[in-house]
Amino acid sequence: MTKLRGLLPAVLLGLLVLLPAPALAAGEPATTVSVVVAQDPTPPPGPVLDPAESERANSEKTKNQLIAGGAAVVLLGIVLWGRRVRAKRRKSG
Template identity: 90%
Template structure:
């Protein structure tokens, strides 16, 4: 009987937390609206050099090709090792 009550207690507490309204928080006092007039345009964003962008893209492509080649080589090593192990297991 007590173990059933122990299991029911957290469910009842959670239900009470969900059903009971949360205490009202104190509302912040309204702040007088301040109007700001911008006399200047905001500064422009960064200026990108097309040559720099091309160089960065070429470098990224080169790095991706190197990573892809490495992945293919590692996959080949794994598959070769599994084949060798399977042949040993079959012959032994």
């Protein structure tokens, strides 16, 4: 049974390699589409970023990361404390 499991993927891979793709077997030429894009001499300007808003966004992101990190530490502490309590119960009982 294990030989069959190893043989089946090999046979399927061999069939994929040996059998030609249907589009190539029919002899249909590949079609290409070319797109011409008109370019303006002056591209539209991008968004203007205010440094004060960027600074505030970065500080909010840092604050959120600190809160998430603190929550992760508290949850890890709860898990470790629970495991210690369970280990003590197993030894005593």
